[in-house]
Amino acid sequence: MPRNLFNLIVACTALLLVAGCFCRSDRAAGDVPVEDDPASSQRDITSGKRRKNGDGGDFRVELFDVGNSRYKRIDDEIKSEKPLEKAADQLNGALILPHDITLRAKDCGEQNAFYDPRDRSVTMCYELMERFYQTFRVAGDNESVAYGKMFDAVRFVFLHEIGHALIDAYSLPVTGGEEDAADRLSAFVNLRELGDEGVRAVFAAADAFQIEAKFGKTKERNLADEHLLQERRFYNSLCMIYGSNAEKYENIVTDGYLPKERAVRCRNEYQRTVQSWMTLLEPWRKN
Numbered sequence: 001m002p003r004n005l006f007n008l009i010v011a012c013t014a015l016l017l018v019a020g021c022f023c024r025s026d027r028a029a030g031d032v033p034v035e036d037d038p039a040s041s042q043r044d045i046t047s048g049k050r051r052k053n054g055d056g057g058d059f060r061v062e063l064f065d066v067g068n069s070r071y072k073r074i075d076d077e078i079k080s081e082k083p084l085e086k087a088a089d090q091l092n093g094a095l096i097l098p099h100d101i102t103l104r105a106k107d108c109g110e111q112n113a114f115y116d117p118r119d120r121s122v123t124m125c126y127e128l129m130e131r132f133y134q135t136f137r138v139a140g141d142n143e144s145v146a147y148g149k150m151f152d153a154v155r156f157v158f159l160h161e162i163g164h165a166l167i168d169a170y171s172l173p174v175t176g177g178e179e180d181a182a183d184r185l186s187a188f189v190n191l192r193e194l195g196d197e198g199v200r201a202v203f204a205a206a207d208a209f210q211i212e213a214k215f216g217k218t219k220e221r222n223l224a225d226e227h228l229l230q231e232r233r234f235y236n237s238l239c240m241i242y243g244s245n246a247e248k249y250e251n252i253v254t255d256g257y258l259p260k261e262r263a264v265r266c267r268n269e270y271q272r273t274v275q276s277w278m279t280l281l282e283p284w285r286k287n
């Protein structure tokens with residue numbers, strides 16, 4: 001059973017939840033995306049012509065020494081279990097990239113996870129993991145459960161950021177909100193490709209969204225933010241889970257977590273998400 005380094009924080013800290021997003025730095029104001037070379041930046045994503053460019057890059061992991069000793073346990077686990085390296089291997093086996101994309105997990109000095117188009121990197125901050133841990137602890141989970149759900153929720157956020165990275169790398173069209181598109185990529189990849197671990201990731205993210213919606217202060221609700229409100233992200237996550245297998249997850253509806261009025265549309269919603277993302281990624285799939 002894991003012992004936690006965050007007991008002190010949980011014991012003495014009121015929730016510092018910000019009912020907002022997990023990737024405030026992505027596409028920050030003033031950011032200018034780096035231009036791809038002309039051969040790899042064609043916008044006709046349905047032509048398949050990009051295949052002629054070949055595989056121009058890989059997901060690559062960049063490691064750092066931990067700066068704040070209170071994150072040493074997380075850092076040790078990240079470096080021993082190598083979740084980023086495993087994710088990079090899976091993604092590199094599945095997708096052609098026009099350029100490298102760097103994956104980082106580190107202490108950043110802020111509760112965040114973000115894709116930065118300037119250096120084409122995804123950064124997962126230990127502070128955000130700590131925030132998830134606090135969120136689950138405050139809601140009543142014991143140390144062990146909260147620690148496990150922290151890693152589950154982070155997997156959802158990681159694939160959300162990969163969604164931003166792919167939209168940028170392939171210049172994918174997004175006709176709705178990019179934040180919602182990234183959430184849905186994460187949900188469908190987790191639910192469709194990653195088995196029980198993926199299902200746990202979407203449930204944990206939904207749980208975190210709900211808790212943050214419940215405990216977040218009204219004044220912190222930022223309706224101008226490009227992310228959906230946590231309540232919406234909670235219901236959308238549940239809808240994707242239910243839509244992926246209505247029989248298996250019928251308790252989401254029968255137990256009253258997801259209203260029937262929404263649930264009846266979730267199967268189509270899930271299938272449309274899968275179809276849309278698979279179509280967009282088809283020119284870039286290796287197999």
Ligand SMILES: [Zn+2]
Nearest residue numbers: 023026179182
């Ligand atoms: Zn985002």
